[in-house]
Amino acid sequence: MPKYFTRVSDEQIQKIREYMDLFMGHPFSGTAIGAVLDDAASSQGKMIRPRLLVMASEFGSACREAGDRLYKLAAIVEMTHLASLIHDDIIDDAPLRRGKPSVQSKYGKNAAVYAGDFLMSRISYHLMREGLNHSGMVLSKTVEAMCVGEIGQAACRYKENVTMEEYLRNIHGKTVALFMACCRIGARESGCSEKVAQLLEALGECLGYMFQMRDDLLDFTTDHTQIGKNAHQDFQEGIYTLPVLLALEQPGGREALTPFMQRNAGRILSAEDICRMEQLVTELGGMEKSWNLIHGYQQHAEELIRLLPSCEVAQLLLKLVRKLGAV
Amino acid sequence: MPKYFTRVSDEQIQKIREYMDLFMGHPFSGTAIGAVLDDAASSQGKMIRPRLLVMASEFGSACREAGDRLYKLAAIVEMTHLASLIHDDIIDDAPLRRGKPSVQSKYGKNAAVYAGDFLMSRISYHLMREGLNHSGMVLSKTVEAMCVGEIGQAACRYKENVTMEEYLRNIHGKTVALFMACCRIGARESGCSEKVAQLLEALGECLGYMFQMRDDLLDFTTDHTQIGKNAHQDFQEGIYTLPVLLALEQPGGREALTPFMQRNAGRILSAEDICRMEQLVTELGGMEKSWNLIHGYQQHAEELIRLLPSCEVAQLLLKLVRKLGAV
Structure with a gap:
């Protein structure tokens, strides 16, 4: 996945990671909460959200001047994502989380x-310390939306x-809202007009x-050969x-599934x-x-990119959109 | 308990409650998370922390001008307490919480x-919206201390x-830190000198x-007559x-208990x-x-009050200290 966002240099990612280390430093060595936080910090995730924030910022005239503020916010955005993953793991005592042991089972x-709460309190602290109130408010509202999405998803579980x-509303909260916040924060912190933002x-x-x-x-695409x-x-x-x-929406779909x-x-x-369920979903045209x-x-995204100021980063976003749309 | 803090008028408490209602307003009517938040908002707790904040603020010359900021912060301090209670209830699946059904069992x-996370995101939002960064940073650090205290307490459970x-460190985090924050925030927002703060x-x-x-x-004082x-x-x-x-520290205490x-x-x-354990603890002089x-x-608190500017609220604090110290 990082290959989608090659626009953001390794040096930039390094700076963002340094801020994450700084903001996430904790006094819990040798304890379970310390292990959760260290695992999260060292997960070497794809850093998709920070990358998106930095890319969005390149449309602003004050992108260079905003430098450090942007990296701090990019770090905070990733921390927000990590905190949400940690708390999501508590739900319904799931022993696995997408096939891996959940934080709580481990x-x-x-x-x-408390690892999640600790991260959230660090996020608030550094937003206020750096005077990043405007972006911080966007982020707080996003966390609220994330809660709504996760609650919605939990309420829909096993619901025939x-x-x-409901699905669209839930993923809007749990995933889409933070992607939007990254773009808005990157855009406004670098001085983009409201229209571009x-x-x-x-x-x-x-x-x-x-x-x-x-x-x-992807979760639905079984690789039967992979043990x-x-x-x-x-x-x-x-x-x-x-x-x-x-x-389910197809004729006969509901009865079959x-x-x-x-x-x-x-x-x-x-x-x-x-196996049979997967086959049915495929036959009904679900995939x-x-x-x-x-x-x-994808089409809508490409139209939006055409409306943006044309520049190198716009071309890279177009490439990204096409990769995400590729079967 | 409210009688300890009569200094704070009903009108002031009403204003604080109005801000709590405003800040805690949510879109979850009819759902479990909505019920948790409504329960928390309507719990009509003793409002000890907001009262302490308001009392501390009376030592500052700018207390009147700070009015609304103080009530907002007092509301936020109580919300912080409520959020922590909600998250503490998740720990170890306890069905009861001090004899009442825990949030999670209910x-x-x-x-x-997510009710706790929602409250925390609302707290951050309103702190940043109102530009209450300095007090907000104090509060974020306090939440961090509260996490440390709760984690410490959880780690000590059933530990012989x-x-x-360890006990003192844990209660410092889980309770004392927020009392301190209330005083510091009230003092500084109303313009007290650093010495008075x-x-x-x-x-x-x-x-x-x-x-x-x-x-x-109190938890240790059984009322055998009360069914x-x-x-x-x-x-x-x-x-x-x-x-x-x-x-446990007394000679023979460890062996007995x-x-x-x-x-x-x-x-x-x-x-x-x-019953036997209670008897032993009492005999060993634990009570x-x-x-x-x-x-x-209490003695230390009285000395501190003597060092404060003498005024009506100082006398009321002295009364409060004596009530808390009364057997």
């Missing part, structure tokens, strides 16, 4: 609750009649949807995503059930229609 | 995690060799210790507080065990020595 719930509208925010929205939908599709791969994690956790929802959802709710779904929807966002 | 863990030092902060420290120790002692009272909640949850720790702690850790402590310690803080 370190206990207590560590997960979950709708596309709005375009970038709308682009962030498309990217967020594409990113999450792609992620949901140990825990496919259909979402489905098994009762989180019904794009391909399932689109298949409901029995699987019922067995899933009863926690008696077998490995054969999962194809998912890609169509992603391509709709 | 509404589920998901609601507890837990020390007084430090005195008030030190007074907040004494009050915090006295308040928590008194609370721990349904769930005494020794702390002990049964493996949280060994002041009277137990002081009894360790068997009870062992049975407690094995979750096989009987009602008779609890008496606890009061002696509280009176030590």
